[in-house]
Amino acid sequence: MMQTGDHTLVRIPTLRTERFVMRAPQPSDLEAFTAFRTSGRAVGVGGPYTREQAFESLCGVVGHWQIEGYGRWIIADADDIPLGIVGLSNSPDWPEPEISWSVFAPAEGKGVAFEAAMATRSYAYTVLGWPTVISCVSPDNIRSHALAKRMGATRDGSFVHDELGELLIHRHQPARHVA
Numbered sequence: 001m002m003q004t005g006d007h008t009l010v011r012i013p014t015l016r017t018e019r020f021v022m023r024a025p026q027p028s029d030l031e032a033f034t035a036f037r038t039s040g041r042a043v044g045v046g047g048p049y050t051r052e053q054a055f056e057s058l059c060g061v062v063g064h065w066q067i068e069g070y071g072r073w074i075i076a077d078a079d080d081i082p083l084g085i086v087g088l089s090n091s092p093d094w095p096e097p098e099i100s101w102s103v104f105a106p107a108e109g110k111g112v113a114f115e116a117a118m119a120t121r122s123y124a125y126t127v128l129g130w131p132t133v134i135s136c137v138s139p140d141n142i143r144s145h146a147l148a149k150r151m152g153a154t155r156d157g158s159f160v161h162d163e164l165g166e167l168l169i170h171r172h173q174p175a176r177h178v179a
Contacts, residue, residue, distance in 0.1 A: 034051055036104045042102075073087050082104065131174055135172065136168070
């Protein structure tokens with residue numbers, strides 16, 4: 001006989017920055033997330049993808065929190081409109097734990113990624129106690145290179161990913177250097 005009552009809850013903390021909320025993905029985010037993942041803007045993260053792949057990816061964002069205890073957040077504005085996705089990941093085919101960011105088209109150029117990535121870095125250092133973290137960027141992604149530099153990260157080599165090709169590594173300042 002099947003028993004009910006036991007549940008597994010995925011705990012995803014909510015962070016607040018000066019202008020944004022970084023929160024768990026919600027079903028209402030799927031449309032904006034899918035629009036990004038199926039567009040040419042997703043080339044830097046291996047896309048564009050199909051709608052089905054976008055759905056699976058968003059589900060994987062929640063699963064990462066359950067498996068690793070950290071992950072990525074949806075960045076939302078004061079009206080709870082999804083603006084992008086930012087956070088921490090460490091997949092088996094990656095060299096080290098990473099801060100990653102993707103901004104949806106309507107939010108491009110408004111400082112969304114910078115503000116959220118800085119909050120993510122602070123979370124990695126102060127809450128998780130990590131001593132360092134990287135960001136991996138496609139060589140031609142000029143905006144993400146500029147963002148990593150603006151965050152104070154320095155170039156630290158590269159690695160070749162089986163699907164994404166060469167990615168340039170930006171190492172964020174060690175925790176002891178971050179205020």
